Amino acid sequence: MAYSFPEEVLEHVFLFLSSDRDRNTFSLVCKSWYQIERWCHRRIFVGNCYAVSPEIVIRRFSELRLVEIKGKPHFADFNLVPEGWGGHIYPWIVAMSEAYPFLEEIKLKRMVVTDESLELISKSFKNFKALVLSSCEGFTTDGLASIAANCRLVIAKMKFPFQLLRIGRFPKWKVFWDVVPAYLPAMYSVCSGITSLNLSYATTQNSDLVKLVLDYIEDIGLEALATSCKDLQELRVFLSDPFGVEANVSLTEQGLVSISEGCPKLHSVLCFYRQITNAALIAIAKNQPNFIIFRLCIIEPRAPDYLTLEPLDTSFGAIMENCTQLRCLSLNGLLTNRVFKYIGTHAKKLEMLSIAFAGDSDLGLHHVLSGCGSLRKLEIRDCPFGDEALLANAAKLETMRSLWMSTCSISFGACKMLARKMQRLNIEVIDDRGPPESRPENCPVERVYIYCTVADRRVDMPDFVWTMDEEDSSSLRYS
Amino acid sequence: MSIVKRNDPPELEYSGPLKTELTLALPGGGAQSPKPRGKRGFSDLNLENNSEDEASVVTQSSPPEGEVVGWPPMRSYRKKKMMKCNKFVKVGVDGAPYLRKVDLEMYSDYPELLAAFEEMFTCLSLTICDTLNEKKMMASANGTQFVPTYEDKEGDWMLVGDVPWKMFVESCKRLRLMKLPEAMGLAPKTTS
Numbered sequence: 001m002a003y004s005f006p007e008e009v010l011e012h013v014f015l016f017l018s019s020d021r022d023r024n025t026f027s028l029v030c031k032s033w034y035q036i037e038r039w040c041h042r043r044i045f046v047g048n049c050y051a052v053s054p055e056i057v058i059r060r061f062s063e064l065r066l067v068e069i070k071g072k073p074h075f076a077d078f079n080l081v082p083e084g085w086g087g088h089i090y091p092w093i094v095a096m097s098e099a100y101p102f103l104e105e106i107k108l109k110r111m112v113v114t115d116e117s118l119e120l121i122s123k124s125f126k127n128f129k130a131l132v133l134s135s136c137e138g139f140t141t142d143g144l145a146s147i148a149a150n151c152r153l154v155i156a157k158m159k160f161p162f163q164l165l166r167i168g169r170f171p172k173w174k175v176f177w178d179v180v181p182a183y184l185p186a187m188y189s190v191c192s193g194i195t196s197l198n199l200s201y202a203t204t205q206n207s208d209l210v211k212l213v214l215d216y217i218e219d220i221g222l223e224a225l226a227t228s229c230k231d232l233q234e235l236r237v238f239l240s241d242p243f244g245v246e247a248n249v250s251l252t253e254q255g256l257v258s259i260s261e262g263c264p265k266l267h268s269v270l271c272f273y274r275q276i277t278n279a280a281l282i283a284i285a286k287n288q289p290n291f292i293i294f295r296l297c298i299i300e301p302r303a304p305d306y307l308t309l310e311p312l313d314t315s316f317g318a319i320m321e322n323c324t325q326l327r328c329l330s331l332n333g334l335l336t337n338r339v340f341k342y343i344g345t346h347a348k349k350l351e352m353l354s355i356a357f358a359g360d361s362d363l364g365l366h367h368v369l370s371g372c373g374s375l376r377k378l379e380i381r382d383c384p385f386g387d388e389a390l391l392a393n394a395a396k397l398e399t400m401r402s403l404w405m406s407t408c409s410i411s412f413g414a415c416k417m418l419a420r421k422m423q424r425l426n427i428e429v430i431d432d433r434g435p436p437e438s439r440p441e442n443c444p445v446e447r448v449y450i451y452c453t454v455a456d457r458r459v460d461m462p463d464f465v466w467t468m469d470e471e472d473s474s475s476l477r478y479s
Numbered sequence: 480m481s482i483v484k485r486n487d488p489p490e491l492e493y494s495g496p497l498k499t500e501l502t503l504a505l506p507g508g509g510a511q512s513p514k515p516r517g518k519r520g521f522s523d524l525n526l527e528n529n530s531e532d533e534a535s536v537v538t539q540s541s542p543p544e545g546e547v548v549g550w551p552p553m554r555s556y557r558k559k560k561m562m563k564c565n566k567f568v569k570v571g572v573d574g575a576p577y578l579r580k581v582d583l584e585m586y587s588d589y590p591e592l593l594a595a596f597e598e599m600f601t602c603l604s605l606t607i608c609d610t611l612n613e614k615k616m617m618a619s620a621n622g623t624q625f626v627p628t629y630e631d632k633e634g635d636w637m638l639v640g641d642v643p644w645k646m647f648v649e650s651c652k653r654l655r656l657m658k659l660p661e662a663m664g665l666a667p668k669t670t671s
Contacts, residue, residue, distance in 0.1 A: 075549065077552070077554055078549035078550070078552045078553070078554070079548060079549045079555065080548065080549040238553065238557060272551060272553070297551050297552055297553075299551050301547065301550065330552075354552075356550070356552070381549070
């Protein structure tokens with residue numbers, strides 16, 4: 001532009017941009033907008049700690065106040081990522097301690113946080129206000145104590161049961177817990193110094209109930225919920241005894257249908273069921289076109305509709321068709337390639353997809369990768385998906401944050417080929433059986449984790465992780 | 480119960496420096512049974528209809544339901560809770576008017592258990608105290624010392640802390656915090 005607003009004005013306008021997407025877009029307009037945007041950028045979200053290096057972040061953004069970083073892939077929550085895989089926060093803290101003396105908040109998810117890191121945090125940032133650790137590991141109360149000792153006011157939100165971490169007395173802390181009700185009595189007695197407690201659980205009497213986590217519930221309970229909690233937005237139902245042979249709890253899919261009928265604002269569901277029918281799922285799909293998150297887990301892998309013994313394709317298809325806003329979906333039960341065709345056709349806003357024990361062949365994976373335009377995170381376990389679909393859709397992988405595949409049919413050769421084709425991807429083979437070269441090329445790998453990155457190769461890999469190198473088609477490990 | 484046609488799997492055999500297993504890939508299932516570190520792997524083999532594939536070979540016998548790694552997809556604390564691993568045992572303290580019960584499965588080591596005692600017997604204001612020879616001891620507000628002991632499966636009263644935690648949980652039937660008056664001289668000397 002020959003003339004434009006003065007920088008100060010633009011900066012002021014940019015302050016109103018909270019969405020990262022908007023900021024990214026603005027920074028692409030022209031060089032001066034890029035520069036202005038980066039000077040006034042205060043909060044950053046790194047969805048994969050290996051997608052970018054601390055140095056690159058610091059080079060671009062020099063004035064950050066909040067940093068949010070995620071480490072291990074989601075399946076790490078279920079022990080599918082071997083211990084020691086990575087996700088260390090320490091190098092980030094070291095770099096940020098020099099670059100961001102005014103940093104106020106750090107939010108970490110699925111990262112390894114040592115006491116050393118916590119100590120460095122406590123010493124480096126004089127205006128530090130909030131530390132959020134979700135599903136993190138590697139620290140003890142010693143590390144937290146150093147934060148408490150050196151920081152004036154800290155809000156720590158720790159999303160794991162308190163018994164994994166002995167809490168001492170932190171008088172100036174407000175602690176937020178995401179716990180299950182059974183732990184509460186013990187927790188109250190231990191955390192005597194905490195000044196305030198915010199629990200994301202509630203009783204069923206509360207008509208303002210927005211989010212509900214239920215451990216033991218039956219259909220009657222869900223029906224009661226459906227009649228009284230009209231504002232319910234999020235629901236999680238866990239099975240009381242997922243491994244029991246007798247289902248003596250009368251929790252059937254009918255309860256979920258009742259909820260879908262009675263709670264119009266419901267948009268997020270996570271449920272565990274022993275069995276389900278197509279009819280119920282179709283009813284739920286019709287009642288609730290507003291689902292954003294739908295995660296259903298049927299305990300028995302590959303379980304069909306228990307009345308008709310048919311696959312669950314049609315009902316998940318109905319969910320796809322009716323819930324046009326769906327962003328996050330978990331799939332399991334008896335499912336053929338047909339369900340993936342439905343997903344590829346209808347799930348245009350789907351960003352996260354989790355698949356387990358489903359599908360017939362590569363075609364299933366192909367439908368997903370070629371059809372889901374908004375897909376960002378794909379995690380797959382125990383499915384008969386192989387090289388063909390992956391290589392045919394290699395370009396798609398560069399538009400996503402990550403792809404995880406374990407116990408599928410991806411060969412070592414395909415991993416190497418993919419690395420040669422796609423320079424911007426890191427292809428990690430995670431295998432307990434030793435170097436992939438010691439086996440034939442067509443041998444499937446145990447796990448492969450593929451993600452977009454602008455950083456250099458990882459230097460912190462354990463001995464069971466290999467990165468495919470694009471240049472000399474061998475697998476590399478840096479010690 | 481599956482009625483879906485699946486592709487024929489390739490037979491896979493591989494050798495390497497580490498111990499390997501001969502497996503047959505299952506129709507539609509995963510290609511091999513991986514062995515995640517420290518955990519029992521589980522191939523799809525035993526999820527299929529038993530009548531379907533006589534030739535399927537597993538190197539280990541079918542694990543009972545519930546041993547698929549990472550399945551169902553819930554965090555381990557929740558899975559543990561749901562598997563109803565309760566071990567409630569009585570806890571008595573000499574001089575306390577009533578006994579309490581603790582669920583030993585709720586704790587993962589001795590210090591956690593002692594911390595729980597502290598909170599449970601507030602009437603005695605018990606606190607953990609360190610001793611010269613590092614036995615776990617507790618003391619009340621007026622200085623009386625208590626030694627945690629437990630009755631094992633054989634009916635013997637044992638000092639808490641000698642065996643690994645899990646072994647202790649397995650063998651403990653009840654707990655008792657025994658008062659040790661200084662006169663008896665049995666308690667190790669404490670640092671004041």
